[in-house]
Amino acid sequence: VIGMVIGKTDVRSFPDRKNIGTERYTFSFTIRDSPAYFINVQSWGREEYIRSLSESFRVGDCVTIENPLIQSKEAEREEKFNPVTPSAYKLLLSENHSVVQTSSCYDTDTRLLSLLHLPVKDPQDYYSLGDIVANGQSLHGRVLNVLAAVMAVSE
Numbered sequence: 001v002i003g004m005v006i007g008k009t010d011v012r013s014f015p016d017r018k019n020i021g022t023e024r025y026t027f028s029f030t031i032r033d034s035p036a037y038f039i040n041v042q043s044w045g046r047e048e049y050i051r052s053l054s055e056s057f058r059v060g061d062c063v064t065i066e067n068p069l070i071q072s073k074e075a076e077r078e079e080k081f082n083p084v085t086p087s088a089y090k091l092l093l094s095e096n097h098s099v100v101q102t103s104s105c106y107d108t109d110t111r112l113l114s115l116l117h118l119p120v121k122d123p124q125d126y127y128s129l130g131d132i133v134a135n136g137q138s139l140h141g142r143v144l145n146v147l148a149a150v151m152a153v154s155e
Contacts, residue, residue, distance in 0.1 A: 003032050003038070027053075035115065041093060043093035046095065064101045072088060084121075129148050
């Protein structure tokens with residue numbers, strides 16, 4: 001699978017239920033290979049493997065993933081922590097079987113460059129900041145998708 005990394009989580013650790021007293025490490029990222037299709041990728045393993053893999057690429061890089069495990073996703077649980085994707089599946093990376101390599105988008109497919117800035121939500125499913133200001137009371141307590149641009153960053 002070749003795609004552009006459009007999102008990435010930090011490395012986290014959890015107690016290993018099989019080996020009491022040890023920890024398992026994980027991080028996930030989302031790749032996109034067309035305007036309509038993107039998928040979440042999750043990796044679990046030893047701290048050294050996960051940290052090294054996480055540090056090997058960043059959002060905006062093109063990656064090639066070889067030998068991932070394809071698994072049905074558990075939508076309710078997994079989409080609390082990852083972007084909602086149009087696929088019913090996710091990719092799992094294994095330290096022993098999977099390989100992730102970064103490459104230049106120009107070397108793979110220049111069309112991938114435009115995918116970084118496309119929203120992952122339906123364009124009709126957004127509120128503008130103006131809508132929120134005007135209708136704040138009626139929107140109180142609701143979860144909203146907001147489409148906005150950063151105009152400035154300062155202290």
